[in-house]
Amino acid sequence: MIKIILWDIDATLLDFLKSENMALKKAFARFDLGECTDSTVAEYSAINQSYWNRLETGELTKEQVLIGRFEEFLNVKGFCDVDANEFCEFYESSLPDRVEFIGNAEETIKALSNSYYQYAVTNGAKNVQTKKLAVSGIDGIFNGAFISDDVGYAKPSKEFFNFVLQNIPKVSDDEILIVGDSLTSDIKGGNNMGFKTCWFNPHNLPLSNGYSVDYQIDNIDSIFDVLKQENS
Incomplete structure (x- = not known):
């Protein structure tokens, strides 16, 4: 679950x-x-x-x-x-x-906020990402954010995600789902840690060798189907 x-x-x-x-x-x-x-x-x-x-x-x-x-x-x-x-x-x-959500991403994360802990994980520059999170309102929806500048390491390193694990509620690794568009950053990081992975792939790109993806979605609101399947 x-x-x-x-x-x-x-x-x-x-x-x-x-x-x-x-x-x-x-x-x-x-x-x-x-x-x-x-x-x-x-x-x-x-x-x-x-x-x-x-x-x-x-x-x-x-x-x-x-x-x-x-x-x-x-x-x-x-x-x-x-x-x-x-x-x-x-x-x-x-x-x-200029900060715009993709599709109905804003409505999706708001709907999930009552049932799941949600955190941002990003390699972006701290000053830029902090302002984006504030302007978009994500910082008021999520339980926290992990920016590589603060962590001292970048995705997909284990050091980055070990820091994340030290600062979120204690759960089993397979009770964590990482969602992102980057195979080399998000999915690889999830693979390294034993997390469930969901590749946001709106352009239906082919899956490169060397990556294990539990789920693929091309619309963010498809995450509801993923969670329903995981938690059934």
Whole structure:
């Protein structure tokens, strides 16, 4: 029986792509870099994802991710005179300016709040994620949040999730369900810990080798079916 749900935030509950698109275009305007097209955003997004993937494998630190992605992106685009640190600071501060739930995620987590402990687990930057949780109202729905900057380790490491376990009610590992869109972060972390796993896969991507997924959903409200099956 599931008693605790660990939720990823970006691209699971909140529409990160919309926040990213808006923040990057605001940064282009702030630094007078001309038009930021959708293809430019896509180009940055690919670079950004590659850096976060390297954080998950332990290859890079959080600071190297935050600055390195913009050093590479600005260099690729020919904006070598732009200070990557300043660009990053402005971009990060702009991310929480647009916070939207994916589908009916807000209604879903509200409905679950009377029956389950719910916690956010995220690798995002502390200042950004804290503001997102506040602006979205998630911090008033969940029982708590675990941000890698505070924990000192990132998903999918056992160190991150061991910290989580030390700070939530004591239950069996298989009474914990982790829900997220990332195989390399959320699902791998759940596999490492023996949690039940639910892959949020709205684009019906193929399951990569090496991951064990208990459930797949393409709409967040399908979590009710998952919980019904687990608790029957």
